[in-house]
Amino acid sequence: MTSQTETSSTELAQGMRRSVMRLARRLRQMHEESLGLTQNQLSLLGLLTGSGPRSVGELAELEKVQPPAITRTVKALEQLGLVQRSADPDDGRRAVVEVTPRGREIVLADRRRRDLWLVERLGELTPAERELLGRASVLLQRLADS
Amino acid sequence: MTSQTETSSTELAQGMRRSVMRLARRLRQMHEESLGLTQNQLSLLGLLTGSGPRSVGELAELEKVQPPAITRTVKALEQLGLVQRSADPDDGRRAVVEVTPRGREIVLADRRRRDLWLVERLGELTPAERELLGRASVLLQRLADS
DNA sequence: GTTAATGGTTAACATGGTTATCGATGACGA
DNA sequence: TCGTCATCGATAACCATGTTAACCATTAAC
Numbered sequence: 001m002t003s004q005t006e007t008s009s010t011e012l013a014q015g016m017r018r019s020v021m022r023l024a025r026r027l028r029q030m031h032e033e034s035l036g037l038t039q040n041q042l043s044l045l046g047l048l049t050g051s052g053p054r055s056v057g058e059l060a061e062l063e064k065v066q067p068p069a070i071t072r073t074v075k076a077l078e079q080l081g082l083v084q085r086s087a088d089p090d091d092g093r094r095a096v097v098e099v100t101p102r103g104r105e106i107v108l109a110d111r112r113r114r115d116l117w118l119v120e121r122l123g124e125l126t127p128a129e130r131e132l133l134g135r136a137s138v139l140l141q142r143l144a145d146s
Numbered sequence: 147m148t149s150q151t152e153t154s155s156t157e158l159a160q161g162m163r164r165s166v167m168r169l170a171r172r173l174r175q176m177h178e179e180s181l182g183l184t185q186n187q188l189s190l191l192g193l194l195t196g197s198g199p200r201s202v203g204e205l206a207e208l209e210k211v212q213p214p215a216i217t218r219t220v221k222a223l224e225q226l227g228l229v230q231r232s233a234d235p236d237d238g239r240r241a242v243v244e245v246t247p248r249g250r251e252i253v254l255a256d257r258r259r260r261d262l263w264l265v266e267r268l269g270e271l272t273p274a275e276r277e278l279l280g281r282a283s284v285l286l287q288r289l290a291d292s
Numbered sequence: 293g294t295t296a297a298t299g300g301t302t303a304a305c306a307t308g309g310t311t312a313t314c315g316a317t318g319a320c321g322a
Numbered sequence: 323t324c325g326t327c328a329t330c331g332a333t334a335a336c337c338a339t340g341t342t343a344a345c346c347a348t349t350a351a352c
Contacts, residue, residue: 012280013264014257017173019286024170026290027163029210040308056331064175069309071332093317093330111160118159121289129285134158136282139275140165143267144172186339202300215340217301239299239348297350306341312334319328 020140030117035106037080042110044073045082045099049107053098055088082106166286176263181252183226188256190219191228191245195253199244201234228252 028039037045047062048054056074060067074097077083082103088094099107122130174185183191193208194200202220206213220243223229228249234240245253268276 009265009268009276010261012276012283013261013268015283015287016268016279017261017264019283019290020166020169021173022290023166023286027167038307057329065308066310067331068311068333072308075332091318091330095331115156115159115163118163118289119155121292122155122159122162124292125285130155130158132278132282133162133285136279136285137158137161137165139271139279139282140169141161143264144165144168146267146270184338203298211339212341213300214302214342218339221301234299237299237349241300293352295350295352298348300346300348302345303343304341305343307339308337309339310335310337312336314333315331317328317330320324320326322323322325 027114027118030114035110037106037110040073041077041082042107044070045077045103045107046111048083048097048099049104053096055094055096057094059097077103173260173264176260181256183252183256186219187223187228188253190216191223191249191253192257194229194243194245195250199242201240201242203240205243223249 044059044063047059051062054062056067056070059074060070063070074083074085078085081100083097083099085095085097088096122133125133190205190209193205197208200208202213202216205220206216209216220229220231224231227246229243229245231241231243234242268279271279
């Protein structure tokens, strides 16, 4: 019993890795050519849009990257007028970054555009299949966060 | 009706994008620290292991990258003794690349290691949930390939 | 057989990650 | 209160990996 469960879990894992990695790659490609912003810049902008103002250190941790990488990206976004950097009033060392209205606008537009391809693909499925994916999506999220 | 279907498809797409991208990221991190090989090198090696000998141009197309990038990665893998490059006997311009036994070994070991984390996570789910993911995985694959 | 097309490499450059170092600010014990 | 230490962020120098442009060798075509 154990060995059979193990075997099928391995096979399931292989299948899932393949399909998830592949779909992710596809989704990533969908917003490559986006408004002149790089992948990184969009990712950071999206993060800020979702979470509100953040310090450089927090952003680094959330993006799983070292602080200098964030500094560079923030600098680029700042020059484009998409984020704004200000000193933390309580702690002069911290630099707080927040998205500007224009930045937020771009993120939302990009998200719509990115989803378009997937929405179309999903439209080709049966309602039952979509329902299945909806339930699976919750599980995937749980796996990713665990 | 249409508008309701459309709305839920949009929501489904958003949820799926989030969960798929996140899980993919997590899976990718799992084999970062792998034997001194970079992400790229492992990816190319995996491709070659799965598909047999390929020309540089084919590899570039499969990896969605320009030929010079392949040339560089192949050169590195060749120096490590993980791939072998030879001239196509029918067309002296083409360079055919194939994985060596040692390269193949590394790919398989890496795959096992990468799957380990996911297998463990899947083990925490109920059988019904695993079954659901198995069916969803097939759909994801189809979406990615369409 | 000369010319054009094709496959791959090389060179020069851009982007984005890293570590090491430093300046400025905040925290804390003598 | 002051001197020391820790922490945050920025800068510099380096590496990995993508790009385009130019070039070489080989094949194809007239």
